[in-house]
Amino acid sequence: MSIDGTNEVGLLTGVESAVELTGVPHREAVFRQLMRRRGTLIAMIYLTLLSLAAIFAPLVSPYDPIDQNTPIRLSPPSWSHLLGTDDLGRDFLSRLIYGARISLGVCLSVVAIAMAVALVVGLISGYFGGRTDGILMRVNDVGLSIPPLVLALAVAGVREPGAVTVAIALSIVFIFGFTRLVRGSTLAIREEPFVEASQAAGSRTRRILSHRILPNVRSPLLIAVTFGIAGALVAEAGLAYLGLGPRPPEASWGSMLQQASERVLFVAPWQLLVPGITIAITILAFTVVGEGLRDVLGSGRTGRMPRTERRGLTTVERAAYLATVPTPPTHRPGGREDALLSIEHLSVEFVSDRGAARVVDDVSLAIRPGETVGLVGESGSGKTVTSLSVMRLVPSPPGRIVEGSIWFEGQDLLDLSFKQMREIRGARISMVFQDPMTSLDPTFTVGSLLAEAQTIHSKVNRGQARARSLELLEMVGIPAPESRLGQYPHQLSGGLRQRVMIAIALANEPKLLIADEPTTALDVTIQAQILDLLRSLQRELGMAVLFVTHDLGVIADLCDRVAVMYAGQIVEEAAVHDLFERPQHPYTAGLLGAMPQVGRLDERLAVIRGQVPLPHQLPAGCRFEARCDHATDACRAAPVMLTESAGSPAPRSLVRCVRADELSLRGAE
């Protein structure tokens, strides 16, 4: 959810899944969800059958596993011996079933013992922290630094070979990894408010550990145990393979494999298949269950994700949409005549399992050369998606432009190929993003990022690039630019990083700069500096600016014109003075009322009640109606069109409100 574009719709799923995940997931619910996954279901059925077979081995196995019958040695699978016989004529299936007792028994006890010890040590270490934690973890790190198999061999070497020896050796090996996990999970939970609340309320430590912490670290531990069993299975088979496992005639799967590969590899290699495949399938089954648990319990990325259509370029699919509407909107080919950028009837949809959500709906907006236009709206209004659409940077999936055109210098940007679009990005149209902390590649120096912005579009040598980089850094007001070239983004403050971002955007003197909330992530004093910088740069370079923000206050002394967006639509567009003095739409008036202003200190700030409707649940009529103080039945009746408002001076402002002419709304001074 790092990209703002996905955020606006991703909010939907994000909130809902967060609700499901708060608290400890219910045991039955987890089980049901697991059962719904086909792979997990098959794996769990297999493991259940395997365990049952192991428990009731004497009843299920057709033969005695150690009963030798040399005349039929190495016989291939037949009806009397389903999996054939080994080199001593013993029934393979029976040996496999009895072997499961040893293999599974060892694995389960290893994981149980190791987890029991790890719980005690890890909970103590993670909960008490400080010196206790320091010492315990130092010891644990030593344990972790020994290759597990070497440690297991060293321990196993002390005792006579056998299943018990293997179980002890592996338990010791598994303790260290489990301890680290328990400790890490405990540490994370300990900082949670509800644990601190229990501490403050004077609950006894043991109670906090068992009632507050343990239930909350259960999920990661359950996952670790499942993967742990798979790991123990590998390790057990490995040790048995090395001859440290159960002593003949008893055999685990590992020792069966070893016998087959040692005695009959050259005579009957197929004999390897039976234990080999059994081991692999069982490991696979535990891994599949573990992955299922990880997905269901939500501590990992879910495996399913939609296929990427074209990396770095928003998909445009206008034909499919046009077929669904009876009267397609009339387009002006080439866009508005005097405009540098002309967005015409742009509609963007986000596609998810629940269908398509229209996050930008029929947006038209024009920017003249050298003009600064503000695009204002709450988060979720579609303003960021609109601005990203100009750069074709809305990720596909889930985003998809379904209608409209975006005219820029005589071309419809929505017709361009990736290659053609690349020539425009960063050269003719540049973009500055909201979060300077994450928008610069952390592994490159400022100098190389600046140089890259230049070399993509023009042939410059290193010296020229460096000179221009210094010039750019100076232009964005960075003192001692020489010293900054060799630095990495994480060594700069947020304000400096945003200046670097702006320098990168300006490297090729673009005709249009799109600034998407460039100051939102910054401190208030830094915000003012960056705004001043943008204003002076705009005047100096004469470029057009599309300034996207949720903050009307920023717009006032920066923009010439403002468009206000609400729930995917433009609800009002006007010259900045007109909009501030005489807002036409109740939403705009609400935003102005919610804005702190000098001279109105005695008044309480107004609040717009309610929330933006979700893109899946848009009302048929006016989208703001539910939150509007002036709503009437007419507002609910039909979709409201964006119309020229009668009273305004030329150029006419546009407003999307049926009562615009009769309402007289309060503006700002």
Added chain:
Amino acid sequence: MLRLIVRRLLVIVPTLLAVTFIVFMLMKLDQTDPAVTAAGGTLSATPERIAEARKALHLDDPVLSQYWRWLKDAVQGDLGQSYTRCVPERPCATTVADELASRVPVTLGLIGIATLFALLFAVPLGILSGLRPNGAVDRGARVFASLAIAVPGFVLAPFLKGLFAVELGWLPPQGYVRLGEDPLQWLRFIVLPAVALAVGIGAAVTRQLRGALVDELDTNHIRTSWAIGGGTRRVVGRHGLKNASIPAITILGLQVAALVGGAVIIEQIFVIPGVGQSLIAAIVSGDAPTIQGCAVVLVIVAITMSLIVDILYALLNPKVRVTG
């Protein structure tokens, strides 16, 4: 950067002390009397010879002073003499240290080639899967990775042997030729064991690299790279891959221990005269000095490899490099 290396090297010392101490104490727990082993085993040992061996090996000293003696010698490169191959009155020409010196390069060669093989398939496969999640390559790679992780190297090894050595006869089934003697033959002998080792590790790296790349290509700075007009090769290859390789390298570091452990078993299967083979033989015969020596060497190999991984990590990640 230098500080990072020095700090890591300083941690190695207490780790090695702890490891040797643990292994030494474990040896003392062994029920079989080392004096008997050293005197030629239960069959040939006479009481006099046992007593002699006990005296020569200082086995009656307190355990801690025995460890101290071992440690003092070990620091000077003397890891003692094998109990089983040499007897006190007839010391053999090669010590444990000599033995290990000839075996370590063998193990290192196996591990090195295995890592190379793993990266050779993991890197392209991880990139192709990460570029097109749920595409054909990705789905294939996912199935392959699940299977590869489920089939341990020692399960795969006999099948490889059976197919490529026994059925097809392309490669020798087992054995070893020194790299110095005949590089081509060495390669022929090392291919199958290295593949058996590489598959599981490569699968883990593939998965990690794919996941990291998918996450990485969704980041804000990748969006910046598209926004300045970068093409796929530049954005994915230069920016995406460099960042995605950081978590992938972490996974490689975690796999190092598994690699060393895996090598012990694989050497046994393919009869390769490395440290692992010597360790197994020593465990079976109760040869304490050799077990000690092998354990120390294997731990040093594992720690050194993870140090190399850490340095690589720091080279790619300026946050660690500059502040660490």
